[in-house]
Amino acid sequence: METIRVFKSLVVDSFDAITQGTKIYHLWMAFLTFVMLVGMYCYSIQIEEGLSVTGMTDSVSWGLYISNFTFLVGVAAAAVMLVMPTYILKDIDFKQAVLIGEGLAVAALIMCLAFVVADMGGPSVLWHMLPIVGVFNFPNSMLTWDVIALNGYLIINITIPFYILFRHYQNKEAKSKVYLPGALLSVFWAVGIHLVTAFLYQGLQAKPFWNNALLGPRFLASAFAAGPALIILILAIIRTYTEFKIENKTIKKIALVVTVAAQINLIMLVSELFKEFYAPTHHSESAYYLFFGLHGKNALMPWIWTAIPLNVLATVLLTFHKLRNNFKVLFFACFILFVAIWIEKGFGLIVPGFIPGPYGKITEYTPTGIEIGVTIGIWAMGAFVFTILARTAIGIEIGKLRYKKK
Amino acid sequence: MSENKKKWFSLNLNSTKKQNSGSCGCGKTSGDCGSHNPVVKEKPKDGFEQVFDVKMDRRSAFKQLTASLAIGAGAVSTSCSMLAGDETKEKAQIDWEEQFKGNYKLMTNEEKKDTVDRLVRSYQLRTGKAINISSENAKKDVLFGYAFNISKCQGYMDCVSACVEENNQDRNSEMQYIRIHEMKDGKGFNFNEADDNYYHEVPAEGHFYMGTQCFHCDNPPCVEVCPVNATWREEDGLVVIDYDWCVGCRYCMAACPYDGRRFNWSTPEVPEEEVNKNQHYLGNRMRKKGVMEKCTFCVQRSRAGQNPACVEACPTGARIFGNLLDPDSTLRWVLENKKVFRLKEDLGTEPKFWYFMD
Amino acid sequence: MNMRSNIYIVGYALFFVLVFFSCKDHGPEYHTIMDKIEAESKNYHGVSVSSENYLGDIKLMEITEGDDTFLIPERKSQIKSFNCTECHLRPLKTLKMDGTVKKAHWDITLVHANENTLNCITCHDGSSMDNLKSLTGNAIDFNNSYNLCSQCHTKQFDDWKGGAHGKRIGGWAPPRAAMTCVNCHDPHDPHIASKWPVRYNSQKAIERK
Numbered sequence: 001m002e003t004i005r006v007f008k009s010l011v012v013d014s015f016d017a018i019t020q021g022t023k024i025y026h027l028w029m030a031f032l033t034f035v036m037l038v039g040m041y042c043y044s045i046q047i048e049e050g051l052s053v054t055g056m057t058d059s060v061s062w063g064l065y066i067s068n069f070t071f072l073v074g075v076a077a078a079a080v081m082l083v084m085p086t087y088i089l090k091d092i093d094f095k096q097a098v099l100i101g102e103g104l105a106v107a108a109l110i111m112c113l114a115f116v117v118a119d120m121g122g123p124s125v126l127w128h129m130l131p132i133v134g135v136f137n138f139p140n141s142m143l144t145w146d147v148i149a150l151n152g153y154l155i156i157n158i159t160i161p162f163y164i165l166f167r168h169y170q171n172k173e174a175k176s177k178v179y180l181p182g183a184l185l186s187v188f189w190a191v192g193i194h195l196v197t198a199f200l201y202q203g204l205q206a207k208p209f210w211n212n213a214l215l216g217p218r219f220l221a222s223a224f225a226a227g228p229a230l231i232i233l234i235l236a237i238i239r240t241y242t243e244f245k246i247e248n249k250t251i252k253k254i255a256l257v258v259t260v261a262a263q264i265n266l267i268m269l270v271s272e273l274f275k276e277f278y279a280p281t282h283h284s285e286s287a288y289y290l291f292f293g294l295h296g297k298n299a300l301m302p303w304i305w306t307a308i309p310l311n312v313l314a315t316v317l318l319t320f321h322k323l324r325n326n327f328k329v330l331f332f333a334c335f336i337l338f339v340a341i342w343i344e345k346g347f348g349l350i351v352p353g354f355i356p357g358p359y360g361k362i363t364e365y366t367p368t369g370i371e372i373g374v375t376i377g378i379w380a381m382g383a384f385v386f387t388i389l390a391r392t393a394i395g396i397e398i399g400k401l402r403y404k405k406k
Numbered sequence: 407m408s409e410n411k412k413k414w415f416s417l418n419l420n421s422t423k424k425q426n427s428g429s430c431g432c433g434k435t436s437g438d439c440g441s442h443n444p445v446v447k448e449k450p451k452d453g454f455e456q457v458f459d460v461k462m463d464r465r466s467a468f469k470q471l472t473a474s475l476a477i478g479a480g481a482v483s484t485s486c487s488m489l490a491g492d493e494t495k496e497k498a499q500i501d502w503e504e505q506f507k508g509n510y511k512l513m514t515n516e517e518k519k520d521t522v523d524r525l526v527r528s529y530q531l532r533t534g535k536a537i538n539i540s541s542e543n544a545k546k547d548v549l550f551g552y553a554f555n556i557s558k559c560q561g562y563m564d565c566v567s568a569c570v571e572e573n574n575q576d577r578n579s580e581m582q583y584i585r586i587h588e589m590k591d592g593k594g595f596n597f598n599e600a601d602d603n604y605y606h607e608v609p610a611e612g613h614f615y616m617g618t619q620c621f622h623c624d625n626p627p628c629v630e631v632c633p634v635n636a637t638w639r640e641e642d643g644l645v646v647i648d649y650d651w652c653v654g655c656r657y658c659m660a661a662c663p664y665d666g667r668r669f670n671w672s673t674p675e676v677p678e679e680e681v682n683k684n685q686h687y688l689g690n691r692m693r694k695k696g697v698m699e700k701c702t703f704c705v706q707r708s709r710a711g712q713n714p715a716c717v718e719a720c721p722t723g724a725r726i727f728g729n730l731l732d733p734d735s736t737l738r739w740v741l742e743n744k745k746v747f748r749l750k751e752d753l754g755t756e757p758k759f760w761y762f763m764d
Numbered sequence: 765m766n767m768r769s770n771i772y773i774v775g776y777a778l779f780f781v782l783v784f785f786s787c788k789d790h791g792p793e794y795h796t797i798m799d800k801i802e803a804e805s806k807n808y809h810g811v812s813v814s815s816e817n818y819l820g821d822i823k824l825m826e827i828t829e830g831d832d833t834f835l836i837p838e839r840k841s842q843i844k845s846f847n848c849t850e851c852h853l854r855p856l857k858t859l860k861m862d863g864t865v866k867k868a869h870w871d872i873t874l875v876h877a878n879e880n881t882l883n884c885i886t887c888h889d890g891s892s893m894d895n896l897k898s899l900t901g902n903a904i905d906f907n908n909s910y911n912l913c914s915q916c917h918t919k920q921f922d923d924w925k926g927g928a929h930g931k932r933i934g935g936w937a938p939p940r941a942a943m944t945c946v947n948c949h950d951p952h953d954p955h956i957a958s959k960w961p962v963r964y965n966s967q968k969a970i971e972r973k
Contacts, residue, residue, distance in 0.1 A: 050695040051654075052579075052672035061656045061669060121654015121669065121696025128509075128634045128653050135509045135635040135651075143633035143657055205753045206627060206663030285598075358665040359587065359618065360598035548811055549804065550936075555928065560958070567964035580965040607958050624797045677972065711813040711937040722956075723931035723943070730797075731805040736927020736940065744928055756797045764923065 006403050010169055013401045014392040021391075024241070032384045039377010042370045043118060051121055054371045059363035060354040064371045065119035067346030068378070071226070072108045072115070073197045074219060074345065076153065078227015079105035080190030081257050087183035093250045099393045100238065101231055102161045105190075107386035109154045114378045142200045149193040156186045165396045170403045194223050201353065208283035209353045212275070218268045219345075224261035226341040228254050229334035234390075236331055244394045248327075255330055259318040262337060266315050269308075289362065290352040297355075299364045303347045310340035493531055500528045510648040510687065511638050515543070522687055529692070537683040539691050542709045544642035550703055550758065551643070551730040552717075553740045554617060557764035558724035561586055561608035561615035568719030569619075572704060573690040574682055576674030583668065583701040584619045584716060617725075618749070619716075620645065620666030620701040621757030628658035628667060637698070643730070643758055644703055646688040654696040663750050664757070667700045703727070730758070815935030822933065824941055825907065832925045835941035837933070839907045845869075846906065848893035875953040877916075887912050887951070913945045920945075 046053050056063045082101035085091040117123050128134040129147065138144040160182040167174040198216035205211055232254050235246050276287035290300050314337035323329045356362045367375075395401035507513075507521055518541040529537050566584045575581040587600035591612050609615065622645045629638050629645060636652040639645050659667045673695040685691040686706035693699050704714035708727070712718070717725040728737030740746065744762040794800035824835040840846050876882050889897040896904040896912055904911050914921035923929035924942070931948065933941040949956070 050670070050672040054671075056671070058659070058665075058668055061659045116655075119655070121656070122652065125651075125653050128636070128651055135512070137633050137635045141631050141633045141657070143631065143655065147633070200657075204627065204631075204661050205755075206661055354660070356598065358663050359585070359600065359602070360596075361602070545811055545813055547804075547808055548813075549801065553928075558929075560956075561961055562959065563961040563963065567962040567967075570964045577965060577968070582965075586961075605961065605963060608961050609958055624794070624800060680968070708936065709813070710935075711815045712818050712935040713932065717932070717936075721931070721948075723929065723948075726927060726932070728936045729811060730801045731808050732811070732938075733805060733808065734938075735936070736932065737936075739926035740928045743926055744923075758797060762928070764919070764929070 006166070006170055009403055010166065010401075013169075013403075014388075014395070017391050017395045017401060018388050022241075029384070029387065032380045032387070035380035036377050036384065039374050039380060042373030042377065045370055046118070046374065047123070051119075053368060055366045055368045057363060057365070059357045059361060060351060060365040062119070062350055062354070063365050064346075064367040064375050065115045067350045068375055069112050069115040069119070070197060070201075070219075070350060071342050071345045072112045072382075073150070074194055074223030074341075075227045075230060076105045076108035076112065076150075076157075077190040077194040077220070077223045078231070079157065080187050081224055081228050081261075082231065082254070083183055083190070084187045085253070087180060088187065091253070093247065093253055096244070096246050096397075097231065097235055097250050097254065099161050099164070099397065100234060100390060102157045103386055103389040103393055104227075104231060104234065105157045106154065106389060107382045109150060109157070110385055111378050111382035112150060113154075114381060115375075118374050118378065142196065142203055145196045146193075146200060149189070149196045153186065153189050153193050156182055156189060160186065161393070165393055169396050169401060191220065194219050201349075206358065207353045209286035210349075212272070214268055214272060218265070218272070221261050221265040221268055222341045222345055225258055225265050226338050226345075228258045228261070229338045232258065232334045233331060233338070234386075236327070238390065238394065242394050243398050243400075245398075251327070251330070252325060255318065255324050255334075258334065258337065259315070259324060262311070262315040262318060265341075266312065269311075285356050285360070286352045289355050290348060294356065294362055297362045297364055299366065300347060300352060303343050307340045307343035307348055310336045311344065314340060497528065497531050500524045500531075504528070504650065507650065509635060509651045511635065515541075518687065525687070525691065533678065535678070535681075535683070537681075537685055537691075539685045539687055540706060540709075541687050542705075544640045544644070545709065546641075547729075547731050548642040549730040550622065550708060551728060551737050551741075552622070552703070552759045553726040553737055553744075553746065554759065554761050555722075555724040555726070555764065556614060556616045556761055558722040559586070559615040559617060559720075560722055560724075561588055561604070561610070561613075562721060564719040564721055565617060565716035565725065568715040569701070571680070572682055572707070572715035573702075574674075574676050574685075574692060575668075575699070576670060576672075577677065577680075578675055579671065581668050581670075581674070581699075583666075584617055585665065586615055586617045588613050588615055616761065617716075618664060618666075619759075620662075621664055621748070621755075621759035622701075622703060624756035624758060625754060627661040627663065627753075627755060631657045631661045633657065640688075642709070644688075644705055644708075645700075646702055646705065647698055647700065648688070649691070649693045649697045649699065652697040654698070656698070658698060663753050663755065667698050669698055670695045811937055813937050814939070815937040815941075816939065818934040819939075819941055820933065822941075824933075827908065829925050832927075835933070835939055836910075836944045837941075837947055839909060839944070839946065840905075843906065846894075852893050872952050875955065876951065881916075909951070910945045913951070917945075 054063065054065075079098075079101040082094050082098045086094040086098040117126070120126070129136060129144075131138075136144055136147075138148070160179050163179055163182075164174040195216050198219040201207070201210040202212070202215040232251055235251060235254075238244050239246050273287075276284040280288070285294060288294050289297065290304050292298070293301055314333045317323050317329055317333040318337075324333075351365050355364070392401070504521070504524055507517075510518065510521070513521070522539045522541045526537055526539055529535065563586055566582050566586060569575075569584050570582060573583065575583070585602045587597065587602045588604045588608075588610065589596060589600045591614060593599065595616075604610075622639075622643055624639070624643065626637075626639055626645050632638075633655060634651060634653055637645065637647045637658055654669070656669055659669060670693055674693050676692070681692075682690055684706055686702075686709070689702045689705040704712075704716075708714055713727050717727045726737055726740055728735035730737060730741075732738065740762060741760060746760040746762045748757050748760055794803065819835075823838040823841060825838045826833060826835050845851075874882065874884065886899075887896050889895055889903065892903065894906075896906060896909060898904055898912065899915055910921070910924070920929050924945070927940070927942070930945075931943045933943060945951070
């Protein structure tokens with residue numbers, strides 16, 4: 001009973017925290033709501049007409065939605081890069097950032113699930129995937145592994161921070177024997193979710209562009225580069241706009257994580273390029289299409305040739321201590337790294353897998369307005385969810401939101 | 407009818423129904439109100455049971471379940487209403503039962519017959535026309551296989567045309583299960599430079615022709631990856647799809663190395679007079695948007711002892727269909743006496759579609 | 765702390781057990797399709813379905829050539845001018861050949877091999893016009909005219925007997941029925957002309973307009 005009362009009070013208090021704020025805050029939330037409404041409108045068109053309103057065809061059957069899904073699973077997995085040092089290595093510097101990281105993981109996961117549902121042809125029969133009322137093709141289908149992995153990770157990342165915040169809300173200490181096993185589990189689970197998502201593609205012998213051993217590790221490396229990069233940018237914003245204190249050394253340590261991950265990512269990229277272009281086979285056609293165009297079709301070239309130089313530039317900037325510790329340079333590098341990896345993992349991975357098709361046919365893919373509308377709507381939803389979570393969490397952590405016994 | 411199944415389903419629904427109905431204050435059943443605070447608002451339904459039971463994002467689950475519940479609720483209300491006509495009630499009843507039936511592969515013969523009867527009746531109510539849908543199971547001692555004579559194919563495309571006529575594919579997107587590739591002599595099987603969209607007099611000088619379609623692999627990658635088992639390999643070797651069970655994720659399409667599968671990006675439309683009324687549940691019955699479909703070796707014909715439409719239509723006899731288990735079949739003779747090969751053998755998919763030349 | 769960790773350990777263990785023993789309703793696994801065919805056709809007893817109903821209205825007769833027994837369309841009833849002797853009461857040799865009389869079957873031109881290989885009397889027997897004759901002079905019935913073609917086209921004949929050449933009539937199930945050579949190839953002009961491909965959808969769209 002007591003718990004429920006406290007809980008109700010938490011809900012009310014956080015609702016207050018969310019609906020009150022500065023003008024900028026309200027503008028931000030209004031903007032996000034507007035974009036979400038645009039997204040919802042576009043999605044309603046898609047539900048009505050079918051997926052023919054998107055740019056996807058029988059030749060390129062996965063496009064913008066799945067690209068974003070793939071990328072965001074990585075972002076979600078990146079929370080582990082904060083959880084692990086905090087709870088396992090007991091590094092005090094990360095403690096402030098870890099709840100933000102887990103909040104980001106929740107928002108990213110919700111976005112992932114939204115993208116998957118948006119991409120489906122029959123969302124109203126999603127219940128077919130449930131184990132008992134439907135058929136759950138586990139363990140054959142990697143998609144089922146992904147369903148378990150993503151939802152499990154979502155549960156962990158909701159329950160563990162919720163427990164900690166709930167305790168702090170009541171001015172009590174969070175018991176480590178309650179949250180530590182969950183945190184430990186989430187470390188392994190985070191690696192798991194992204195590996196499983198990579199295996200979705202890696203296991204398809206029909207798509208030689210994906211069917212290589214490096215895809216899983218590459219996913220992890222790029223995730224641990226892009227995710228913490230986003231976290232750094234978010235922490236910077238939080239530092240500026242709220243009373244939440246984040247020390248410089250926290251950001252510097254996260255930056256180190258981003259740097260190492262970005263370097264490993266580049267090494268893996270080099271390895272992939274070598275394999276494709278040193279002794280090109282029929283299987284290298286997709287890489288040729290992506291980097292150099294094939295038979296005059298070269299729609300993806302500007303994308304990849306933006307992504308790779310940005311990636312290299314960001315990694316180089318981050319490598320040098322002097323540059324990395326200069327926060328202006330750091331934020332810039334993180335931003336371009338995030339964008340570069342978004343392109344690389346999205347358009348640079350999913351779409352070229354389908355081009356050329358199984359019989360060598362080249363059909364290019366361009367997302368339609370509706371697809372883009374739904375995509376930005378879902379991104380706005382993610383930002384919205386994250387803002388809400390962060391605001392509550394920050395409120396509790398700085399002591400503003402506290403349970404007052406009546 | 408399917409009393410037990412219905413009860414079982416509705417039991418489950420009731421529990422989730424109870425939990426979902428109170429949660430959206432703004433009254434919208436699908437879509438979202440911008441003021442929703444998803445994570446915080448859903449905490450009251452805390453109960454770890456709710457969380458562990460549903461294996462998806464609650465918001466999406468809520469959206470989709472209520473969409474389908476809305477259909478069901480609408481159906482129920484029309485069936486219970488005293489003002490709605492008998493036909494509307496019947497249609498609503500059929501729609502309700504069809505929405506919540508299970509996977510065809512797991513159905514008993516009686517359940518299969520029931521769903522087929524419902525579909526036939528539903529079509530009759532909607533269009534006033536009669537069709538017959540078969541739920542014929544695989545016969546014993548039958549394993550279907552296919553052989554294609556490359557020397558004989560002249561590129562006439564009678565097969566493509568017959569297939570479309572037979573299988574009720576969407577006319578708007580000109581969906582074709584079969585592709586005929588025109589290749590240049592002397593370059594071998596160069597798919598990259600093949601043309602599958604030619605339109606000139608055939609056979610063209612210096613070219614040869616061969617066709618591809620679903621090869622009904624014996625180790626099908628598409629079956630492996632389907633998250634809901636909407637596609638599977640039947641006892642007689644045919645790889646089939648339960649169109650009503652498919653969720654439209656298109657993972658199978660990514661997994662197929664042979665461009666065998668097609669997706670209904672919009673609602674498939676066939677002009678009434680061109681609809682083939684002899685249908686099979688797993689074959690050429692009318693599909694809906696958002697589901698996969700593919701060549702089924704004309705299951706509605708082959709299980710009755712007829713040749714698939716493409717085999718029958720080919721004027722040169724380039725296509726050979728038969729029972730791999732029958733040692734006296736012409737197909738077995740071809741496999742034993744001609745130099746046969748299959749496409750992409752190294753992928754380990756074991757297609758049951760062989761190519762040979764004279 | 766210990767109990768919690770234990771719970772997790774047990775949970776993981778159960779999970780892995782589940783994974784390894786999860787129900788995979790596969791039946792016997794074969795490495796290749798040929799293994800499967802070999803194994804499962806050992807107990808082959810014939811199929812319950814028959815293609816009898818799909819043979820259509822064609823009059824069929826059974827032949828046995830070598831190891832193969834199957835049905836082919838009966839030919840003599842399909843030839844308009846049969847029996848030849850209804851018109852040709854006397855042997856060909858006695859017919860006037862001075863160029864004043866139009867040759868019978870004047871509309872048939874022989875476009876088959878060349879003058880060295882084939883002319884009318886290579887296949888037709890002038891003295892017994894209701895039959896065809898082989899290269900060695902043996903009579904061949906019009907119903908079995910494939911025996912003539914097989915004299916030169918031995919490879920196609922073998923393929924045809926086995927089922928790799930020619931068009932099957934009816935369905936895939938027994939009884940097997942197939943077209944003969946003359947059902948597709950005009951023996952006087954066997955070459956099949958090129959044509960335009962059938963284009964179902966575009967054509968139908970035009971028709972519907």
